[in-house]
């Protein structure tokens with residue numbers, strides 16, 4: 001029974017990771033073919049943020065990333081010890097990272113409840129626009145329905161799926177760490193611990209899959225925010241906005257109003273003037289200088 005459960009767990013894990021790889025391929029090809037990459041990476045049409053991301057959640061996010069990588073790598077080695085001799089060291093890595101992730105998760109949940117609860121509150125409006133967001137991700141819809149900092153799917157993933165999955169990973173993990181204390185009530189500690197191990201592994205595969213999808217969407221949908229999150233790019237502060245808007249005015253002056261109107265008509269939702277100017281510039285680039293390829 002347990003042997004066949006373990007085989008099923010491996011099959012499910014392989015299927016989940018395969019689905020995440022497929023998701024990456026679809027997003028990369030879809031963004032390339034639909035021209036979204038060009039609009040984003042070339043013309044800078046990234047989502048606009050009206051608030052600066054505070055340092056504290058960024059720091060916790062960074063620590064989570066480090067711990068999750070340590071847990072995923074050491075966990076995979078615990079299941080598939082492909083290189084002998086590393087077992088004791090690897091186990092210690094998993095044990096250190098598991099305490100760290102539990103502590104940071106509790107801190108982040110407390111912070112979310114008391115400081116940025118609004119960002120994760122799922123509203124009726126979120127439910128309403130969720131299918132639109134999903135269609136956008138599936139390349140059926142051209143525009144992304146921007147409502148608040150996170151869309152409904154992001155709120156559900158960051159605010160509920162990740163913490164719930166991590167909590168179950170912590171419970172099943174601690175059941176293996178302290179089997180008597182956690183599983184004594186079952187009357188059969190050894191088989192309960194073996195079952196906890198299968199569940200822990202399957203949930204680990206699920207959280208790795210959700211994380212891979214999360215990384216993919218952060219990369220294709222909001223690369224600048226991803227860079228900001230890891231401190232690799234500066235956020236716009238108020239004084240930067242003045243400079244930014246001055247640049248906007250210069251671009252707006254170059255727009256041919258009739259062509260901009262035509263372009264607006266072709267789209268489901270109007271673009272702002274700067275975006276229109278950038279699209280027009282792409283359609284009608286300045287002539288190349290002689291002698292240059």
Ligand code: HEM
Pocket residue numbers: 068071072074075076078079091094098099101102166169170171172173174176177197198200201204205207208
């Ligand atoms: C959240 C707190 C966590 C705790 C308390 C925990 C604890 C544990 C423990 C005690 C083991 C058994 C170690 C051994 O047999 O030497 C284990 C195994 C494992 N852990 Fe975790 N872990 C946690 C999170 C994670 C996460 C986030 C992942 C993946 C992203 C993960 C992946 C794994 C895997 C793949 C195994 C091997 C399971 C198997 O042998 O089938 N763990 N974990």
